Ligand SMILES: Cc1ncc(C[n+]2csc(CCOP(=O)(O)OP(=O)(O)O)c2C)c(N)n1
């Protein structure tokens with residue numbers, strides 16, 4: 001692993017949101033009592049009339065967002081992933097995803113990036129969102145991609161679910177056009193496919209065993225061509241995601257491999273089909289075999 | 301001392317012990333839900349040491365206020381202080397927001413706004429069984445913004461659940477600031493009355509007032525009761541009351557040491 005820690009970018013989502021607000025006067029941001037915790041305060045301060053505090057009422061927030069969409073605005077509903085999905089699934093689906101109007105949902109504390117357990121860990125959000133017709137699902141790996149994802153989401157014709165990273169976020173990837181699925185590391189030791197924070201973990205592991213890493217920022221619609229081209233090169237690929245192994249990246253890659261008749265074996269790493277423990281990210285990763293050494297060992 | 305005054309004094313000592321435990325739990329990692337723990341201490345003392353019987357239930361909807369319940373359960377001998385001091389640490393059973401199955405916690409709270417529904421189910425269950433078991437459900441003012449709370453309130457009164465007591469931790473703050481500025485929930489008692497509750501405001505830092513309110517709830521027939529508790533975040537530690545009117549407290553060890561001293565000075569003055 002490289003000894004140099006990646007540079008950190010302070011609150012990239014906050015910056016991207018403010019820039020979007022300056023560029024488009026139809027953008028409205030909504031919060032459900034978590035503006036301090038999801039990097040939307042700078043937007044709220046600069047555009048108080050285009051910031052709607054909904055209180056702790058996520059289902060209602062999705063409905064309000066839907067109403068704003070119907071009156072010509074682009075609503076961006078921001079909360080924790082677990083509450084955006086489990087708590088407000090039907091409301092999100094009906095108000096923001098049946099079209100033709102649409103909205104963007106930004107979901108913080110993805111996967112195991114919270115010290116709390118089942119109540120706060122969004123380990124099933126990608127699965128739930130992938131299942132919604134027409135939903136675009138994005139899991140950015142770093143500050144570069146989180147910034148790009150805001151621009152990407154704004155340009156989509158339909159609804160977008162975007163996982164957010166708050167506070168100081170590492171910058172690992174170079175800027176690219178849009179959000180391409182790309183090989184972010186080459187190597188002969190193993191083949192990893194990853195998304196979101198899983199790509200940070202995959203890169204750490206790849207450095208230990210000289211693995212190739214294909215990063216997939218957009219889970220739906222998945223870039224099946226790029227994923228298939230990568231998988232064709234290997235007998236086994238190992239997927240790494242900050243999410244349950246049910247319904248997320250591992251499943252999406254398996255679908256590409258199976259429907260393409262590729263015959264590659266897909267070994268899915270992530271949160272196993274059980275409630276994950278509480279604690280620091282480091283602790284939970286170690287418990288789940290998602291620390292760099294464990295991923296390297298399980299993938300090799 | 302009259303018998304009533306004697307009970308009050310004993311319960312006040314309990315509340316003081318609970319507050320000490322709350323501060324020691326936070327001191328371990330230098331952080332925690334100290335404001336909630338300190339402000340719920342008197343309610344915990346009365347609930348656990350005066351009101352609850354073996355077959356009654358406590359439903360903590362406000363999962364992050366578990367610190368107050370843990371501290372009360374320490375007084376009952378369920379948890380050792382040593383273990384409680386691992387509050388929030390990796391691998392500890394003393395989670396900041398515990399799940400169902402952790403001793404003393406009957407439901408998974410913390411995904412806020414859901415607890416009252418399970419409390420309604422428990423109150424119905426006790427009634428169907430023919431038991432006189434009672435259910436005490438703690439919700440925060442922020443939780444009142446979730447629609448499900450009102451669905452549950454409607455069900456509680458529709459089913460005439462007089463074995464259910466709703467305890468609202470009305471500390472007037474939530475994650476983004478003052479509840480009144482984020483999304484007003486007042487007037488809480490009038491709303492609950494409109495939903496069919498016997499509801500009243502209570503000073504939850506007055507043991508006699510709490511005891512009288514619980515007594516009244518027990519003798520209310522045909523409808524659920526609600527005590528809207530006007531809690532003061534950080535209660536018992538003047539410097540916290542003044543400067544830590546926040547959802548979550550992070551501070552170096554000296555701050556917790558000083559808070560313990562302040563707390564003890566207050567208790568000595570009371571005696
Ligand atoms: C359904 C749900 N939405 C959002 C959150 C995130 N959250 C945790 S505490 C909190 C503030 C709630 O207000 P309150 O319980 O009154 O806070 P306190 O007075 O204890 O600080 C929020 C929004 C949550 N835990 N559950």
Ligand SMILES: [Mg+2]
Pocket residue numbers: 440441442469470471472473474
């Ligand atoms: Mg509150």
